[in-house]
Amino acid sequence: MASSSLDYLERSKRISSPVAKELLQIMVEKQSNLSVAADVKTKQELLELADQVGPYICLLKTHIDVILDFDADLVDQLTKLAEKHRFMIFEDRKFADIGNTVRMQYGAGIYRIASWSHFTNCHIIPGEGIIQGLKEVGAPLGRGLLLLAEMSTVDSLANTPQYTAKNVELALKHSDFVAGFIASRRLTDESDFIYMTPGVGLDAKGDALGQQYRSPTQIITHNRSDIIIVGRAIYGPGKDPVVEAQRYQRAGWEAYLARLSS
Numbered sequence: 001m002a003s004s005s006l007d008y009l010e011r012s013k014r015i016s017s018p019v020a021k022e023l024l025q026i027m028v029e030k031q032s033n034l035s036v037a038a039d040v041k042t043k044q045e046l047l048e049l050a051d052q053v054g055p056y057i058c059l060l061k062t063h064i065d066v067i068l069d070f071d072a073d074l075v076d077q078l079t080k081l082a083e084k085h086r087f088m089i090f091e092d093r094k095f096a097d098i099g100n101t102v103r104m105q106y107g108a109g110i111y112r113i114a115s116w117s118h119f120t121n122c123h124i125i126p127g128e129g130i131i132q133g134l135k136e137v138g139a140p141l142g143r144g145l146l147l148l149a150e151m152s153t154v155d156s157l158a159n160t161p162q163y164t165a166k167n168v169e170l171a172l173k174h175s176d177f178v179a180g181f182i183a184s185r186r187l188t189d190e191s192d193f194i195y196m197t198p199g200v201g202l203d204a205k206g207d208a209l210g211q212q213y214r215s216p217t218q219i220i221t222h223n224r225s226d227i228i229i230v231g232r233a234i235y236g237p238g239k240d241p242v243v244e245a246q247r248y249q250r251a252g253w254e255a256y257l258a259r260l261s262s
C-alpha cells in the first residue's frame, strides 16, 4: 500500500527517520499539519509569534539570520516554547555550499543551527558531498535533513524533472539522515519521507517577487504532501495570528481527512 494513503499515525510507526517519526506523532496528537514560517525581524517578535501560534502548529520554521538581535538566549527560549506547546523547529537555512563548508555553517558560527534545530534543508546543487557534510554534524545529534526538491516560485530552476529526480535518488541513498523534502507534491512511494510545502494561502494568489500560493486542498488532498508552510497569511498586516493559525490548522487537517477518505 502506498504510504501516502496510510494515516500519519501508521506512518509514524514505520518511517525510519526519528525526527520525522516524532513530527508525525505530534501532528496526530495536535491534529495539525500546519507549520508557520516565522519571517519576523526581532527576538521579541519571534518569541511572541511562537507563543501565540504554538498550540496550533506541529512545526515552527525559522530564518534565524534575519533576527536583528539574535543571541543564544533566543534559542533557549524558543526551545522552551517548543516543549511547552509541543512543536518542532525547522531552520530553513537552505545550505548550498561544498560539504566541508556546510559542516562549519551548520555546526558552528554564531547560530550553531545543529544544536537547536530539529530539521534543516539544503540544495543539492553541489552534489552528494553537501549531504555527507551535513550528515557528519547532524546525524549524531539526531537531526533530520530536508532536500529542496522543488520551490514554490513561478520560475524556479529546481522544478525540472531531472533535478527533482536527483533529489529523490540522493534521499533514498541517505535515508538515514534525509527525513523528507520541500516539494509541492509527494515524489516517491519507494520509501516514506515527510513532505513539506511552502507557498500556501487561502486568500492571496502570490506576491510581487514570484511567490505563488496554492490551497491546502490542492497541496494535501491532491498533491499528497504532508505539511503546509504558511507565513505572511498568518501574521501579515491586519492579521490576527491566533485566528489565522486556527483557520489554517483546520483547513490543513480537513484536507488531510479528505485525502484519507478519497
Ligand code: 5IU
Pocket (backbone or CB within 6 Å): 037, 038, 039, 063, 092, 148, 150, 151, 152, 153, 182, 198, 199, 200, 211, 229, 230, 231, 232, 233
Ligand atoms: N519558502 C518559500 N518557497 C520555497 C521555499 C521556501 O516560500 O520554495 I524552499 C519559504 C520562504 C518563506 C516561507 O519563509 O517559505 C513562505 O512565506 P509566505 O507564506 O509568507 O510566502
